[in-house]
Amino acid sequence: MDELKSSGKPFEISKRAVWEAYKKVKANKGAPGVDGVSIEEFEKDLKGNLYKIWNRMSSGSYFPPPVQAVEIAKAHGGGTRILGVPTVGDRIAQTVVAQVLEQKVEPIFHPDSYGYRPRRSALDAVEVCRRRCWKADWVIDLDIRKFFDSVPWDLIVKAVEANTDPPWVVLYVRRWLNAPLQLPDGTLQQRDRGTPQGNAT
Numbered sequence: 001m002d003e004l005k006s007s008g009k010p011f012e013i014s015k016r017a018v019w020e021a022y023k024k025v026k027a028n029k030g031a032p033g034v035d036g037v038s039i040e041e042f043e044k045d046l047k048g049n050l051y052k053i054w055n056r057m058s059s060g061s062y063f064p065p066p067v068q069a070v071e072i073a074k075a076h077g078g079g080t081r082i083l084g085v086p087t088v089g090d091r092i093a094q095t096v097v098a099q100v101l102e103q104k105v106e107p108i109f110h111p112d113s114y115g116y117r118p119r120r121s122a123l124d125a126v127e128v129c130r131r132r133c134w135k136a137d138w139v140i141d142l143d144i145r146k147f148f149d150s151v152p153w154d155l156i157v158k159a160v161e162a163n164t165d166p167p168w169v170v171l172y173v174r175r176w177l178n179a180p181l182q183l184p185d186g187t188l189q190q191r192d193r194g195t196p197q198g199n200a201t
Contacts, residue, residue: 013096057168066181101163177195
């Protein structure tokens, strides 16, 4: 990982970016995806696996594997929801892209936005709500039903295009949207909208 920039590749993605993405994925732990490879297994050939991700991403030949669908019970009853679990390698690739997007969008996010943001958590949001309860005696609680299942891809792509310069960011976001979902019985489900609920990092 000593060379920091790509050479002779269509897309300028540094090896350092892949290394930093790996460190974030390792810190977050997480279950294996469809390939059954855990972080520990991935690390048995860490240099080779990270090189493969960098080489494929910087050459434009990276295609994500299917996302493992895992059914989890909803916190307050009412059935289950599907959680999408990417492979360790794919989480690293997603984090490479997320790091580029984060630099552009983090400064323009609303201060009261807490979801999927660095150094912010649900507990931070609860703390703000607690403080505000002393100032107001009303609350608005909204939930967009099945948002992740139904969000149109063109809106996601449009938002990404508006907030990034490198063309490879949009390319890989499109490919992730098109990646099939592997159901618990092993069948692949193609989608034309929505995204499995999961987190790249």
